[in-house]
Amino acid sequence: MGDIFTNLGLGFGVVFQFVQWTPAFLGGISIPIPVNILLCLIGALVGTLVGVLPGIGTIATVAMLLPITFGLPPVGALIMLAGIYYGAQYGGSTTSILVNIPGEAGSVVTALDGFQMAKRGRAGPALAIAAIGSFFAGCVATVLIALLGAPLTRIALAFGPAEYFSLMVLGLIFAVVLAKGSVLKAIAMIVLGLLLSMVGSDIETGASRMAFNIPELADGLGFATLAMGLFGFAEIIRNLDAGGETDRKLVQEKVSGLMPTRRDLKETTPAILRGTVLGSILGILPGGGAVIASFAAYTLEKKVAKDPSKFGHGEIRGVAAPESANNAAAQTSFIPLLTLGIPPNAVMALMVGAMTIHGIVPGPQVMQKQPDLVWGMIASMWVGNLMLLIINLPLVGIWVRLLRVPYRLMFPSIVVFCCIGIYSVNNAPTDVMIAGAFGLVGYWLIKHDFEPAPLLLGMVLGPLMEENLRRALLISRGDWSVFLTRPLSAVLMAIAAALLILAVLPSLRKKRDEVFVESEN
Amino acid sequence: MNATPGHAPVKSIMPNWVRNPQEFVGGIALMAIAVFALWASSDLQGMRGFSFGAGTAPRMFGFLLLGLGALITVVGVVTEGPHLAKYHWRGPFFVTIAILTFAFTIRPMGMIFAAMAAFLIAACGSPETRWKETLIVAVCLTTFCSLLFPYALGLPLQLLPTFMIR
Structure with a gap:
């Protein structure tokens, strides 16, 4: 137990670090500045700002804002990115409550009851309960990460290459099972991602693979480039298709009376608790993360409610539960990343990308070698949640005004911003072109109902998987049965196989689809 | 790819x-x-x-x-399934042209020109574009980005065309 407090203490120490700033114009007087807190605040603000814009999801937001963190020191950059992530999530729920346009998949269910509440002039309590629920869930998740961090890291250190490979296979299978849509297509997308990750030079032999002697491809496809193309540009093109100006009926009434009533609080407390527990569990599992958590929480609330018919007509519990769940999951999904070094979903994959750019290889070693980084990030999550609670409620008015920005002005701005961002990563015009090409690929994928998120996951896990597969087989002298004879690896593989079989069984598939269908009714 | x-x-x-x-x-x-x-x-x-x-x-x-x-x-x-989704050419076309324009002009012409050009070309992708407000927003965004990236974030971006620097 003592460990946890020491660790959290270290983390908060990092977050509340003051740096002496001695500007020339003050004549040698130095001012202490809490740099990391400021970065967390800026991240949360900017994240909300972009997340609020309709049609831009969490992944797109994080991808777009990645370049602005590259100039910072690693700890600051990761703290800011985490802030951006929560901000984007919170921004997404604001849009779904106020305009019925969920900014991201995780807040689709929030829109069901949230928008109905807003229509009845109860937008204030809906937003407030979303924030309070999220904050509570965030607190619980932070403690959970601190509790699970150290023991899981110890397990991870005992892993050999065979176990790692099996774990990644399990993770990818989970991602497929918990995601929306066809299992087959999701697997195909993962494999496509794995193939794309092979472009560039081979780690061991240095041979150039599928690079066609194009110098820009020699180092492989840039991760940020691909993400911005697949999520940023593709979303823009898709939204242009749909006609950006259609059905953006803003709730015109003034958002007044922010505070929920005593009855609201009493009603939502159990819902928030249930949502938090469900979200925390689903977040740790690789795969869906925040999205599946909010859907599942909503379904659960409907099941346990005495009068389920109220749901969909402005039931406050229908806002509280999914919002708590998605925030809890958003946070606990950091656990596999920080302890095992395996990103459980696309946003975490982006985090890996950011860490690699700063020269950090995520995994159990980070926890040991750079504890300040890991615990600082964990502590900043709690601070970030607190900031969202403090900043967002008073600023709701500004976010509402942002929603009125017409899409015809917004999309060229996003295009330009993304272009500059991609270019600034390597100062390479080719990167911009590659991102543009992937924008078209992403558009085509969306049109054919292929999810781009598993592709990104495959792309990030590709090099790791190949490396561990090679090592495992080298150690076993080419014996493929090593994955089944080592006990831990065998268990992981067995779970993966069982999951895959369950996922294609018709009865379970129906259940899974039921959870997702909720939003369409 | x-x-x-x-x-x-x-x-x-x-x-x-x-x-x-x-x-x-x-x-x-x-x-x-x-x-x-x-x-x-x-x-x-x-x-x-x-x-x-x-x-x-x-x-x-x-x-x-x-x-x-x-x-x-x-x-x-x-299995039975939906027909092929309809593609629209306008959005993808102009957005792609805008991205390409940016990629080709950023080196020789600098960021201010590239950003403005990309913004205006991308704006053609929507039939709802009104030119007066688009121009104003383009100028504002370019100014914002020229302050944000090279100054606030300290990234080595060249703002002006190469021939003007020499």
């Missing part, structure tokens, strides 16, 4: 026995990518004894993708 969205969404091309064109075309495109990847990695070394060569993993995943693509194609034949 090479998955150009070139498949024309013409329904009449699809024979009757393709009952789920979306999956069918998607599967075939994946198979095409897989074949391309297999061809592209064919010059790489394969297994050396029991250790992997540079080409082993790409070939493994290439064949896997080929198989999955084939499965999806089969699903496209045996």
Whole structure:
């Protein structure tokens, strides 16, 4: 137990670090500045700002804002990115409550009851309960990460290459099972991602693979480039298709009376608790993360409610539960990343990308070698949640005004911003072109109902998987049965196989689809 | 990489026995990518004894993708599904041109020109664009980005055209 407090203490120490700033114009007087807190605040603000814009999801937001963190020191950059992530999530729920346009998949269910509440002039309590629920869930998740961090890291250190490979296979299978849509297509997308990750030079032999002697491809496809193309540009093109100006009926009434009533609080407390527990569990599992958590929480609330018919007509519990769940999951999904070094979903994959750019290889070693980084990030999550609670409620008015920005002005701005961002990563015009090409690929994928998120996951896990597969087989002298004879690896593989079989069984598939269908009714 | 969205969404091309064109075309495109990847990695070394060569993993995943693509194609034949989605040319076209313009002008012309040009070209992608407000926003955004990236974030971006700096 003592460990946890020491660790959290270290983390908060990092977050509340003051740096002496001695500007020339003050004549040698130095001012202490809490740099990391400021970065967390800026991240949360900017994240909300972009997340609020309709049609831009969490992944797109994080991808777009990645370049602005590259100039910072690693700890600051990761703290800011985490802030951006929560901000984007919170921004997404604001849009779904106020305009019925969920900014991201995780807040689709929030829109069901949230928008109905807003229509009845109860937008204030809906937003407030979303924030309070999220904050509570965030607190619980932070403690959970601190509790699970150290023991899981110890397990991870005992892993050999065979176990790692099996774990990644399990993770990818989970991602497929918990995601929306066809299992087959999701697997195909993962494999496509794995193939794309092979472009560039081979780690061991240095041979150039599928690079066609194009110098820009020699180092492989840039991760940020691909993400911005697949999520940023593709979303823009898709939204242009749909006609950006259609059905953006803003709730015109003034958002007044922010505070929920005593009855609201009493009603939502159990819902928030249930949502938090469900979200925390689903977040740790690789795969869906925040999205599946909010859907599942909503379904659960409907099941346990005495009068389920109220749901969909402005039931406050229908806002509280999914919002708590998605925030809890958003946070606990950091656990596999920080302890095992395996990103459980696309946003975490982006985090890996950011860490690699700063020269950090995520995994159990980070926890040991750079504890300040890991615990600082964990502590900043709690601070970030607190900031969202403090900043967002008073600023709701500004976010509402942002929603009125017409899409015809917004999309060229996003295009330009993304272009500059991609270019600034390597100062390479080719990167911009590659991102543009992937924008078209992403558009085509969306049109054919292929999810781009598993592709990104495959792309990030590709090099790791190949490396561990090679090592495992080298150690076993080419014996493929090593994955089944080592006990831990065998268990992981067995779970993966069982999951895959369950996922294609018709009865379970129906259940899974039921959870997702909720939003369409 | 090479998955150009070139498949024309013409329904009449699809024979009757393709009952789920979306999956069918998607599967075939994946198979095409897989074949391309297999061809592209064919010059790489394969297994050396029991250790992997540079080409082993790409070939493994290439064949896997080929198989999955084939499965999806089969699903496209045996299940009922939606028609091919309609493509619109205007949005993708102008956004792509804007991105290309940015990529080609950023080096010689600097960020201010590239950003302005890309903004105005991208704006053509929507029929709702009104030029007066678009120009104002373009100027504001360019100013904002020229302050944010080189100054606030300290990234080495060249703002002005090369010929003006010399």
